[in-house]
Amino acid sequence: MRIEDLTLDELHDLNELICKRIDYLRLQNDINVLTQLRLGQKVHFNAPEGQVFGVVIKINKKSVLVVSEDNRQWKIPPGLVRVMKEV
Template sequence: MRIEDLTLDELHALNELICKRIDYLRLQNDINVLSQLRLGQKVHFKAKEGQVFGVVIKINKKSVMVVSDDNRQWKIPPGLVQIMKDI
């Protein structure tokens, strides 16, 4: 199948399938991260300002509250959070 051969209706249908798959994979990733997160856990994530390091202060179904090293609070999707590894 070549994408150039698809009609507009077929492209819309394909787009809907792709978007549903992306949503499903993001949800699975969020669930995986949420199952590993604990209050007080050290985490990091990328923001416009660069890499942010902080501690989890609240865990919701669709977001995580993190207080960064500079005492700013961030509300971010769980899929963006990376747990700090102990060395």
């Protein structure tokens, strides 16, 4: 299949399938992260300001509330949070 050969309707259908697949994969990733998170756990994530380090203070179904080292609160999707590895 060559994308150049698809009609506009076929491209819209393909786009819808791709968007649904992306949403599904993001949801699976969020669920995976949520099962690993605990209150008080040290985490990090990327923000426009750069890498942010903080502690989980609240876990919701679709977001995680993190307080950063500079006492700012961040409400972010679970899929963006990375758990700090203990050393």
